[in-house]
Amino acid sequence: xxxxxxxxxxxxxxxxxxxxxxxxxxxxxxxxxxxxxxxxxxxxxxxxxxxxxxxxxxxxxxxxxxxxxxxxxxxxxxxxxxxxxxxxxxxxxxxxxxxxxxxxxxxxxxxxxxxxxxxxxxxxxxxxxxxxxxxxxxxxxxxxxxxxxx
Amino acid sequence: xxxxxxxxxxxxxxxxxxxxxxxxxxxxxxxxxxxxxxxxxxxxxxxxxxxxxxxxxxxxxxxxxxxxxxxxxxxxxxxxxxxxxxxxxxxxxxxxxxxxxxxxxxxxxxxxxxxxxxxxxxxxxxxxxxxxxxxxxxxxxxxxxxxxxxxxxxxxxxxxxxxxxxxxxxxxxxxxxxxx
Amino acid sequence: xxxxxxxxxxxxxxxxxxxxxxxxxxxxxxxxxxxxxxxxxxxxxxxxxxxxxxxxxxxxxxxxxxxxxxxxxxxxxxxxxxxxxxxxxxxxxxxxxxxxxxxxxxxxxxxxxxxxxxxxxxxxxxxxxxxxxxxxxxxxxxxxxxxxxxxxxxxxxxxxxxxxxxxxxxxxxxxxxxxxxxxxxxxxxxxxxxxxxxxxxxxxxxxxxxxxxxxxxxxxxxxxxxxxxxxxxxxxxxxxxxxxxxxxxxxxxxxxxxxxxxxxxxxxxxxxxxxxxxxxxxxxxxxxxxxxxxxxxxxxxxxxxxxxxxxxxxxxxxxxxxxxxxxxxxxxxxxxxxxxxxxxxxxxxxxxxxxxxxxxxxxxxxxxxxxxxxxxxxxxxxxxxxxxxxxxxxxxxxxxxxxxxxxxxxxxxxxxxxxxxxxxxxxxxxxxxxxxxxxxxxxxxxxxxxxxxxxxxxxxxxxxxxxxxxxxxxxxxxxxxxxxxxxxxxxxxxxxxxxxxxxxxxxxxxxxxxxxxxxxxxxxxxxxxxxxxxxxxxxxxxxxxxxxxxxxxxxxxxxxxxxxxxxxxxxxxxxxxxxxxxxxxxxxxxxxxxxxxxxxxxxxxxxxxxxxxxxxxxxxxxxxxxxxxxxxxxxxxxxxxxxxxxxxxxxxxxxxx
Numbered sequence: 001x002x003x004x005x006x007x008x009x010x011x012x013x014x015x016x017x018x019x020x021x022x023x024x025x026x027x028x029x030x031x032x033x034x035x036x037x038x039x040x041x042x043x044x045x046x047x048x049x050x051x052x053x054x055x056x057x058x059x060x061x062x063x064x065x066x067x068x069x070x071x072x073x074x075x076x077x078x079x080x081x082x083x084x085x086x087x088x089x090x091x092x093x094x095x096x097x098x099x100x101x102x103x104x105x106x107x108x109x110x111x112x113x114x115x116x117x118x119x120x121x122x123x124x125x126x127x128x129x130x131x132x133x134x135x136x137x138x139x140x141x142x143x144x145x146x147x148x149x150x
Numbered sequence: 151x152x153x154x155x156x157x158x159x160x161x162x163x164x165x166x167x168x169x170x171x172x173x174x175x176x177x178x179x180x181x182x183x184x185x186x187x188x189x190x191x192x193x194x195x196x197x198x199x200x201x202x203x204x205x206x207x208x209x210x211x212x213x214x215x216x217x218x219x220x221x222x223x224x225x226x227x228x229x230x231x232x233x234x235x236x237x238x239x240x241x242x243x244x245x246x247x248x249x250x251x252x253x254x255x256x257x258x259x260x261x262x263x264x265x266x267x268x269x270x271x272x273x274x275x276x277x278x279x280x281x282x283x284x285x286x287x288x289x290x291x292x293x294x295x296x297x298x299x300x301x302x303x304x305x306x307x308x309x310x311x312x313x314x315x316x317x318x319x320x321x322x323x324x325x326x327x328x329x330x
Numbered sequence: 331x332x333x334x335x336x337x338x339x340x341x342x343x344x345x346x347x348x349x350x351x352x353x354x355x356x357x358x359x360x361x362x363x364x365x366x367x368x369x370x371x372x373x374x375x376x377x378x379x380x381x382x383x384x385x386x387x388x389x390x391x392x393x394x395x396x397x398x399x400x401x402x403x404x405x406x407x408x409x410x411x412x413x414x415x416x417x418x419x420x421x422x423x424x425x426x427x428x429x430x431x432x433x434x435x436x437x438x439x440x441x442x443x444x445x446x447x448x449x450x451x452x453x454x455x456x457x458x459x460x461x462x463x464x465x466x467x468x469x470x471x472x473x474x475x476x477x478x479x480x481x482x483x484x485x486x487x488x489x490x491x492x493x494x495x496x497x498x499x500x501x502x503x504x505x506x507x508x509x510x511x512x513x514x515x516x517x518x519x520x521x522x523x524x525x526x527x528x529x530x531x532x533x534x535x536x537x538x539x540x541x542x543x544x545x546x547x548x549x550x551x552x553x554x555x556x557x558x559x560x561x562x563x564x565x566x567x568x569x570x571x572x573x574x575x576x577x578x579x580x581x582x583x584x585x586x587x588x589x590x591x592x593x594x595x596x597x598x599x600x601x602x603x604x605x606x607x608x609x610x611x612x613x614x615x616x617x618x619x620x621x622x623x624x625x626x627x628x629x630x631x632x633x634x635x636x637x638x639x640x641x642x643x644x645x646x647x648x649x650x651x652x653x654x655x656x657x658x659x660x661x662x663x664x665x666x667x668x669x670x671x672x673x674x675x676x677x678x679x680x681x682x683x684x685x686x687x688x689x690x691x692x693x694x695x696x697x698x699x700x701x702x703x704x705x706x707x708x709x710x711x712x713x714x715x716x717x718x719x720x721x722x723x724x725x726x727x728x729x730x731x732x733x734x735x736x737x738x739x740x741x742x743x744x745x746x747x748x749x750x751x752x753x754x755x756x757x758x759x760x761x762x763x764x765x766x767x768x769x770x771x772x773x774x775x776x777x778x779x780x781x782x783x784x785x786x787x788x789x790x791x792x793x794x795x796x797x798x799x800x801x802x803x804x805x806x807x808x809x810x811x812x813x814x815x816x817x818x819x820x821x822x823x824x825x826x827x828x829x830x831x832x833x834x835x836x837x838x839x840x841x842x843x844x845x846x847x848x849x850x851x852x853x854x855x856x857x858x859x860x861x862x863x864x865x866x867x868x869x870x871x872x873x874x875x876x877x878x879x880x881x882x883x884x885x886x887x888x889x890x891x892x893x894x895x896x897x898x899x900x901x902x903x904x905x906x907x908x909x910x911x912x913x914x915x916x917x918x919x920x921x922x923x924x925x926x927x928x929x930x931x932x933x934x935x936x937x938x939x940x941x942x943x944x945x946x947x948x949x950x951x952x953x954x955x956x957x958x959x960x961x962x963x964x965x966x967x968x969x970x971x972x973x974x975x976x977x978x979x980x981x982x983x984x985x986x987x
Contacts, residue, residue, distance in 0.1 A: 019565060020851060021851070021853075021931070021940055022851050022852050022853045022940060023853070025851075040717075040718070041716075041718045043714045043716060045184050045290045046184075046290045046291055048572075049570065049571075049572045049573070049716065051716065051717075054563075054565055054567075057291075058255060058281065058291065059281070059284075059285075059289065059290050059291060062280075062281040062282070062284065062285050063285065066282075066285055085187075086187070087187070087194075087285060087286065087287075087288040088184070088187065088288050088290075089184075089185060089186070089187035089288075089711075089712060090711065090712065090713050090714075091184050091185060091712040091713060091714055092714070093713075093714060094714050094715070094716025094717060094718050094719065095715075095716065095718035095719045095722060096701075096713040096714065096715060096719060101705055101709060101711055101713070102701070102705070102713060104697070104701070105697055105698070105701040105705075105713075105715070105719075106723070108693065108694075108697045109690050109691075109693045109694040109697060109723060109727070110690075112689075112690055112693050113686065113687075113690040113727075116686055116689070116690075117686060120682060120686070121674075124674060153664060154660075154664055157603070157659065157660045157663050157664050158660045160607060160610075160611070160656045160659065160660070161653065161656040161657055161659070161660050164614075164649070164652055164653055164656055165653070167700070168645065168648070168649050168653070170700075170703065170704055170707060171621070171625070171627055171645050172642075172645060173707055174627045174703060174707060175625065175626075175627065175641050175642055175645065177707070179627075179703075179706065179707065181626065181627060181628050181703070183712070184712055185710070185711075185712040
């Protein structure tokens with residue numbers, strides 16, 4: 001892990017072997033399209049931040065093959081994802097499942113938005129209710145005085 | 151007063167985040183660790199051709215003998231496997247450990263030659279040439295090692311080579327107690 | 331000798347920074363003009379010293395002085411000159427030195443161009459700038475000395491990471507740092523204002539050029555990084571939601587919010603404490619990015635080598651700068667009162683909505699980036715947060731932002747009517763809807779979302795143009811009148827129109843490339859051909875090529891259209907001999923409307939080579955738009971009001987316009 005002090009672009013090392021290869025692809029274009037889409041949502045478990053679709057790692061290749069085998073066997077997309085989660089855990093999903101542990105991840109930002117919007121509106125309402133009139137300037141006071149004829 | 155608290159909110163958020171960062175750095179958390187979902191579960195299916203001529207093929211029964219078993223995935227092309235191999239040899243010879251070896255994505259003759267050269271600590275050895283069994287076991291690469299108790303439940307999953315420390319702190323106690 | 335000189339210059343710079351960071355502050359507190367004046371002199375001296383240090387390291391790189399450990403680790407005598415220079419910042423120590431350099435130069439710029447600032451404010455800004463500089467200089471000297479010698483000197487170096495030997499990545503870090511570090515000035519202004527207890531329209535106007543400059547550079551830096559990823563990674567993507575990309579996106583979002591909220595302070599004397607907070611956050615998020623990349627708390631494709639000791643130092647530094655700033659904020663900001671009142675439907679209201687959405691976007695990115703870390707520490711569960719997550723959360727949040735973006739400029743200050751504004755936009759709305767329908771029907775009937783997003787891109791462009799046309803009374807007044815109005819238009823509004831429309835250009839490019847690209851992956855033997863979108867592509871041959879410090883396989887792909895020669899694409903796969911690493915060099919034919927993109931995979935004469943071809947519609951618009959966006963910022967920066975920029979501080983509330 002501790003290599004020389006350079007930019008470590010580890011995952012990219014094996015890159016030119018370039019991800020999905022023609023030999024792996026399914027004959028049925030619709031099925032292959034589904035496989036590609038699933039592949040883009042599954043994480044290559046030994047890479048830094050790549051989907052199995054983008055990765056040239058051995059295990060990514062195996063996972064791509066497994067995805068295609070499951071699809072050919074008639075699995076639904078969900079079943080394919082479950083198949084992978086059973087082996088590699090939620091870690092393998094690039095889109096984390098919505099459950100207790102990820103509640104804050106999914107709802108954190110919308111919550112911030114709601115609370116902030118509510119706070120802004122409350123402040124605006126309160127300000128409108130309580131805003132004191134700005135004090136008269138000397139000029140205005142002068143005009144007022146002249147208007148009132150004093 | 152509540153207005154003042156509002157202005158403290160950014161600072162509090164920062165403190166919380168910094169706490170996590172410090173925790174992560176101090177605890178030496180490895181961000182590359184991917185964990186394992188196998189631990190605590192029955193060992194996945196094992197059904198492989200034997201690596202050595204005249205050997206029995208690998209079966210699930212070999213993992214449910216009542217004795218703690220070590221399953222090691224290796225390959226002759228894998229450099230870290232070289233580093234951990236003497237530990238397995240010693241575990242087999244000195245500590246009488248039951249070790250099952252699986253040659254992952256490895257030509258059988260190359261794996262056999264590798265074992266012939268470095269010593270063969272495996273009671274049973276199988277070949278997983280296409281990596282399908284590895285996938286079923288949640289393997290990310292080689293070497294990886296699983297400690298399986300007598301009932302066939304996975305108790306430990308090491309990703310990467312095991313070290314002297316792992317043997318001392320985990321493997322040996324596991325072999326003695328059967329439980330971590 | 332020269333490296334020692336550089337080292338010595340750094341030590342002196344630290345000493346000068348110490349003076350600059352303390353005495354002017356004392357001077358400002360006591361009203362001592364001599365101590366305050368010290369700030370400017372010290373800032374210039376410090377900049378000079380860091381320039382000397384940086385020049386010394388550059389010299390070591392250019393002459394391949396392998397007695398310097400840093401040069402050995404990151405350079406090689408066979409490297410082309412330009413990459414010897416870019417190698418200076420292609421590593422941890424050198425890039426930190428670049429940070430320190432830019433920081434010092436920004437400080438000197440404040441000293442040079444800040445003649446119109448009140449003495450106390452200038453003194454305080456320079457002092458804060460120096461305190462930040464001290465952190466970086468001490469970090470360099472005590473943990474990451476780039477001038478360390480190696481004895482005996484090896485015959486040659488280890489070479490620079492091949493991926494960095496690329497024009498895109500060579501100049502990506504300096505631009506990015508100009509952005510990150512530029513926000514330090516904004517931060518310094520915010521802290522100085524809190525110390526003075528005074529934030530007013532004049533302050534907002536003084537900060538604006540610095541924020542704008544930082545924002546422009548950051549925009550360019552991010553765009554360059556994305557462009558690099560696009561042509562080097564070899565599968566046609568342009569944004570990967572990698573932690574390092576996210577780290578640069580967060581300060582950009584905060585900086586964009588700041589640019590807008592500062593306008594409210596400037597024009598309407600409202601939103602003060604919020605603006606100050608954003609100014610602190612923009613720089614804090616820049617530092618956070620640096621921390622994430624260098625500490626090893628997250629893995630990333632781009633992460634620097636990890637060192638916990640350095641991580642702890644940067645964390646302590648981050649905590650000091652951000653924590654100090656936020657503590658001061660918690661203490662002093664409640665006293666900042668705003669005088670400008672306004673209705674929810676008004677320019678102010680629109681800008682608040684803009685800030686709300688931009689900050690929510692930043693929170694989304696922050697949560698997505700850090701959540702795996704939090705969850706792992708708390709529960710031991712491992713999750714991954716990747717592109718599908720951000721597509722599901724970040725992208726939908728952009729919709730209201732884009733929708734409101736065009737409406738805002740039509741609303742007047744203080745109080746406005748929504749309906750007349752919308753009516754003025756009806757042409758833009760109509761064109762956008764038509765574009766979306768055309769996209770849905772003609773291009774891709776499966777992805778309605780892409781079509782809607784495409785419509786948003788058109789809306790952004792049209793809405794900005796309609797607003798500008800309205801400003802010129804184009805078509806409703808004689809040409810001469812429109813021309814006169816064009817000349818009279820402040821550069822700031824011109825810049826706004828350009829940047830807003832440019833955002834639309836980026837959206838169009840991103841949507842079209844992301845949703846409607848075509849892909850062909852095939853194994854070809856020499857002489858075999860394949861077809862992508864009307865282009866016939868023949869693999870003529872694969873040559874072996876010898877580069878200066880690499881060997882490569884170069885495919886000659888002849889592209890024909892209807893039998894006529896169209897172009898030749900020559901993608902390469904390079905093996906860098908020193909590091910034994912392979913890098914894909916893609917070949918791209920761009921006509922401004924689409925990219926024809928080819929990458930060469932593995933193969934040999936017998937089995938053939940894997941060739942990947944992409945047709946990426948409007949892909950060039952992503953970077954064209956981003957560059958245009960930054961250009962709009964620069965146009966705004968050239969506004970007279972900022973250049974002369976000497977608004978005398980008015981005693982009380984500024985009258986509404």
